[in-house]
Amino acid sequence: xxxxxxxxxxxxxxxxxxxxxxxxxxxxxxxxxxxxxxxxxxxxxxxxxxxxxxxxxxxxxxxxxxxxxxxxxxxxxxxxxxxxxxxxxxxxxxxxxxxxxxxxxxxxxxxxxxxxxxxxxxxxxxxxxxxxxxxxxxxxxxxxxxxxxxxxxxxxxxxxxxxxxxxxxxxxxxxxxxxxxxxxxxxxxxxxxxxxxxxxxxxxxxxxxxxxxxxxxxxxxxxxxxxxxxxxxxxxxxxxxxxxxxxxxxxxxxxxxxxxxxxxxxxxxxxxxxxxxxxxxxxxxxxxxxxxxxxxxxxxxxxxxxxxxx
Amino acid sequence: xxxxxxxxxxxxxxxxxxxxxxxxxxxxxxxxxxxxxxxxxxxxxxxxxxxxxxxxxxxxxxxxxxxxxxxxxxxxxxxxxxxxxxxxxxxxxxxxxxxxxxxxxxxxxxxxxxxxxxxxxxxxxxxxxxxxxxxxxxxxxxxxxxxxxxxxxxxxxxxxxxxxxxxxxxxxxxxxxxxxxxxxxxxxxxxxxxxxxxxxxxxxxxxxxxxxxxxxxxxxxxxxxxxxxxxxxxxxxxxxxxxxxxxxxxxxxxxxxxxxxxxxxxxxxxxxxxxxxxxxxxxxxxxxxxxxxxxxxxxxxxxxxxxxxxxxxxxxxxxxxxxxxxxxxxxxxxxxxxxxxxxxxxxxxxxxxxxxxxxxxxxxxxxxxxxxxxxxxxxxxxxxxxxxx
Numbered sequence: 001x002x003x004x005x006x007x008x009x010x011x012x013x014x015x016x017x018x019x020x021x022x023x024x025x026x027x028x029x030x031x032x033x034x035x036x037x038x039x040x041x042x043x044x045x046x047x048x049x050x051x052x053x054x055x056x057x058x059x060x061x062x063x064x065x066x067x068x069x070x071x072x073x074x075x076x077x078x079x080x081x082x083x084x085x086x087x088x089x090x091x092x093x094x095x096x097x098x099x100x101x102x103x104x105x106x107x108x109x110x111x112x113x114x115x116x117x118x119x120x121x122x123x124x125x126x127x128x129x130x131x132x133x134x135x136x137x138x139x140x141x142x143x144x145x146x147x148x149x150x151x152x153x154x155x156x157x158x159x160x161x162x163x164x165x166x167x168x169x170x171x172x173x174x175x176x177x178x179x180x181x182x183x184x185x186x187x188x189x190x191x192x193x194x195x196x197x198x199x200x201x202x203x204x205x206x207x208x209x210x211x212x213x214x215x216x217x218x219x220x221x222x223x224x225x226x227x228x229x230x231x232x233x234x235x236x237x238x239x240x241x242x243x244x245x246x247x248x249x250x251x252x253x254x255x256x257x258x259x260x261x262x263x264x265x266x267x268x269x270x271x272x273x274x275x276x277x278x279x280x281x282x283x284x285x286x287x288x289x290x291x292x293x294x295x296x297x298x299x300x301x302x303x304x305x306x307x308x309x310x
Numbered sequence: 311x312x313x314x315x316x317x318x319x320x321x322x323x324x325x326x327x328x329x330x331x332x333x334x335x336x337x338x339x340x341x342x343x344x345x346x347x348x349x350x351x352x353x354x355x356x357x358x359x360x361x362x363x364x365x366x367x368x369x370x371x372x373x374x375x376x377x378x379x380x381x382x383x384x385x386x387x388x389x390x391x392x393x394x395x396x397x398x399x400x401x402x403x404x405x406x407x408x409x410x411x412x413x414x415x416x417x418x419x420x421x422x423x424x425x426x427x428x429x430x431x432x433x434x435x436x437x438x439x440x441x442x443x444x445x446x447x448x449x450x451x452x453x454x455x456x457x458x459x460x461x462x463x464x465x466x467x468x469x470x471x472x473x474x475x476x477x478x479x480x481x482x483x484x485x486x487x488x489x490x491x492x493x494x495x496x497x498x499x500x501x502x503x504x505x506x507x508x509x510x511x512x513x514x515x516x517x518x519x520x521x522x523x524x525x526x527x528x529x530x531x532x533x534x535x536x537x538x539x540x541x542x543x544x545x546x547x548x549x550x551x552x553x554x555x556x557x558x559x560x561x562x563x564x565x566x567x568x569x570x571x572x573x574x575x576x577x578x579x580x581x582x583x584x585x586x587x588x589x590x591x592x593x594x595x596x597x598x599x600x601x602x603x604x605x606x607x608x609x610x611x612x613x614x615x616x617x618x619x620x621x622x623x624x625x626x627x628x629x630x631x632x633x634x635x636x637x638x639x640x641x642x643x644x645x646x647x648x649x650x651x652x653x654x655x656x657x658x659x660x661x662x663x664x665x666x667x668x669x670x671x672x673x674x675x676x677x678x679x680x681x682x683x684x685x686x687x688x689x690x691x692x693x694x695x696x697x698x699x
Contacts, residue, residue: 050531073537084528086317088324100313101536129324145532 001026001185002047002065002072002153007056009042016042018209019056024153029179029186031200033193033300039209040189041081044157047187048078077151081158083138084145087131091122091141094130095148102149109148116144119177121170136167143171147178154178155187160195175199193297203296207304217296224294224302227252228267231292232275233260236284244278253302264294264302314546315553321520322554332513336505336562341570343505344498360447360454361391363400363412371420373462378415380458390454404440407641410447412440413455443660447637498572500635503659506562506588507652508632510555510595515619517551518602522612530607544600544693548686551599556592563588573663583662583671587655590678594651597685604692626650651681 003023009016017039024030034040045051047058049069058065058072065072085094095116099109117123120140125133130141143159156175160168176199178184190196196203203220205213213220234241242261245254250266265271276286294302322329364381368374381392395403400412416422419437437459441448524530533543563584566572573580602619609615627633629646630653636644647653658674661667 048535050535070537073535076535078532078535080528080531082528084532086321086529088321089317093320097313097317098532098536101533101538101542103536103538 001028002058002060004043004047005057005059007043007046007058008054009039009046009051010054015209017046017053020206020209020211022204022211022214024185024187026152026185027179027183028202029175029188029200031196031203032187032189032206033196033203033296034189034206035304038206040206041157042209043206044078044155044187044189048076048155049073050078072153074149075152077146077149077154079143079146079154079156079159081161083142085130085138085141087138088129090127090129091117091133091144092126094141095126095144098145099148104149112148112150116147119147119174120144134164134167136163136170139163139167139171143174151184153185153187157189158191159188160190160192172198193295193300197296205300205303212303213299220296220299221294223299224264226267227264227294228271229292229294229298230263230265230271230275231257231260231290232263232286233288234279234282234284235287236282237261238282238284241279241282241284244282245275248274248278255301260288262298264298311542311545311549314543315549318517318546318550319553322550328516332509332558333561336509336558337565337569339505340498340501340562340566340572343501359389359391360451361393361409362451363393363395363403363409365395365397365400365412365414367397367417368415368419369417373420374415377458377462380461381413386454401440404442407442407644410441411451413451414438414440443637443657496572497635498566498570499663500631500656500660502563502566502570502572504630504632504636504652504656506559507591507630507655508627509562510559510591511598511623511626511632511652513555513558514551514595514599514602515616515623517547517554517599518606518619519612519616521547521603521606522609522615525607526612541690541693544603544689547603548596548600548689552592552596555595555599556588559588559591577666580662580666583666583668584659586675587658587662587671590675590682591651591655593682594655594678594685597682597689598651600689601685601692602689604689604694607694608692626652629653631656651678654678654681 001024004020006019006021007017008019020039020043022030022032032040032043042051046053047065049058049065049072052066060072063071086097089097092113095113096109099113100106104112113126114123117126120143122137122140122144125137130138133141139159143156146154154175159175160171163171172195175186175188179186179199186199188196188199197217200217202216203214204211205220213223215222237256237260242254242256245251245261245263248265248271250269250271251263252266253262253264255262263271263275272286272289272291275289279286362381364378366374366378378392378394380386381390393409395412397412397414400409400414403409404412415437437455439448439452439455441451521530524533530543534540563573567574573584602615605618606612606615629643630636630650631639631647632652636647636653636656639647648657654674654677658671658678661670661674
């Protein structure tokens with residue numbers, strides 16, 4: 001349905017996005033992961049035709065969307081990261097305004113507004129001004145405005161930032177339903193790994209303007225398939241102990257985290273025994289350890305050296 | 311475009327506090343400034359220095375000579391300088407501001423006095439005073455000449471009665487001479503127009519700032535992604551600006567008329583002219599609002615753009631006489647003020663209120679229309695399309 005070919009964007013000579021190749025098949029749900037400043041929003045802005053790439057192209061149904069953006073725009077709904085609705089208007093007035101500028105047929109618009117309000121769970125609050133809504137409700141209006149023209153491709157740029165769990169759950173359920181029941185193709189960016197894991201068939205991981213890994217969840221987890229994730233807690237944590245762990249054979253990564261030290265290391269090799277010895281040398285003792293299979297978050301950390309919310 | 315315009319008007323309507331301030335503050339200012347400046351002018355300690363050019367077209371009549379003599383009397387000499395000049399030179403000096411007015415003692419002045427009986431006062435006399443525009447000095451000159459003309463007329467009526475002129479009635483005890491073509495232009499009228507025009511500038515500036523909000527909150531991006539014509543957004547802003555400025559100005563004028571008695575007794579012809587002036591003023595400032603909106607969308611810093619609009623508003627407001635009577639300024643500054651839309655509207659209104667002459671408005675109408683178009687075209691030129699980043 002859509003692919004990017006060496007898509008790049010530079011600002012004052014600095015590359016924000018560097019030769020990205022990605023594709024979306026019809027009906028797919030694809031995640032775009034990356035820490036702040038990775039280039040996700042710029043990539044989305046180019047794919048949605050909001051900004052022109054410095055080089056490269058966006059191919060939509062075989063045609064360049066850079067030279068003919070209108071055909072892509074007609075079938076694309078974009079949910080921006082910010083809440084891009086008028087706070088001084090009601091939910092209904094916002095949707096009526098956006099429906100009109102999206103050129104939804106006047107006779108069909110009223111029904112469509114009610115359908116979309118129903119979809120986002122705001123039908124009973126449609127007459128209220130958006131400024132009176134909670135953050136989560138505002139985000140739902142933000143999404144509703146992108147759905148009015150029944151888009152085939154829905155691009156969501158971190159749609160759940162800073163909202164309550166109930167609204168978040170509602171939004172995720174809605175996106176899943178759009179993708180699975182209505183066959184809407186979804187491109188979803190998020191800071192939340194679990195959202196992408198829940199919603200997306202495939203994931204692209206971006207860092208410093210480049211795609212550093214891509215694949216299905218299983219394929220990405222395969223990067224660390226020969227590893228274990230071990231979380232340990234010691235009685236007296238110290239930098240010397242952390243350095244000692246990093247020096248151990250088979251340890252790929254060791255980071256201090258909130259609940260102790262997280263270690264990615266090759267399976268086997270009696271890691272726990274060696275850790276206990278190192279702790280003893282550092283004048284401490286292991287108080288807790290846990291061995292787990294690595295998650296996508298661990299893959300991300302392994303690839304970028306940063307957590308998603310860094 | 312209609313969708314955008316309705317959206318802007320709805321947003322404007324939702325902000326009731328802003329509407330209340332925008333509508334009531336000008337009225338309060340008209341009242342306050344009118345009182346302040348009237349008192350200020352009335353309490354001047356120094357006598358006002360007036361300069362008057364006199365053009366005598368009435369060859370050698372004693373009445374004309376008498377009037378000139380009265381104007382040069384020692385009692386007036388302390389504050390009135392009179393120079394007898396040929397008409398072209400007198401007009402040039404009025405235009406350049408070298409004299410405060412030019413009095414034309416027309417051919418047939420004496421005869422017109424003969425026909426003007428005591429009941430009419432000097433209404434029949436041809437005695438036009440030419441002034442450049444409204445000023446306290448012009449008003450003072452007008453009053454002085456009216457009094458002198460009444461004096462001449464009164465003495466002539468007495469003389470006629472002494473000669474046993476049949477049908478002569480007692481001389482007038484007062485009354486008002488109508489100087490040819492000139493109606494008085496009061497301070498309250500001045501401030502009604504000046505403040506009404508000034509607040510239009512504030513609306514244009516506010517529209518620029520609000521566009522910044524739409525940009526900041528990415529609503530503008532959503533508009534760009536909607537596949538509608540991007541320029542509709544700008545044209546909607548221009549149309550809504552026009553309506554808001556028009557309504558606001560009309561409100562100030564109408565409230566001044568009905569609550570403060572400003573412009574009372576004016577004819578339908580006068581109000582047609584006012585309607586045309588308000589419409590052209592609103593068009594000029596709507597063009598400016600379009601430019602402001604485009605600058606905001608282009609600017610890297612929305613705050614810097616807002617600062618620029620406030621500066622333009624204050625400069626235009628000051629030069630155009632929105633904060634203080636324009637005749638307080640030196641002549642060259644007054645001339646610059648007429649190159650601002652509000653200053654031009656004020657100058658146009660000054661002419662209209664005094665003379666109600668359509669032909670005198672043509673240049674100002676053309677100027678405001680040209681300003682509106684130039685601003686709108688500049689706005690369109692600056693307006694960012696999709697992908698302009």
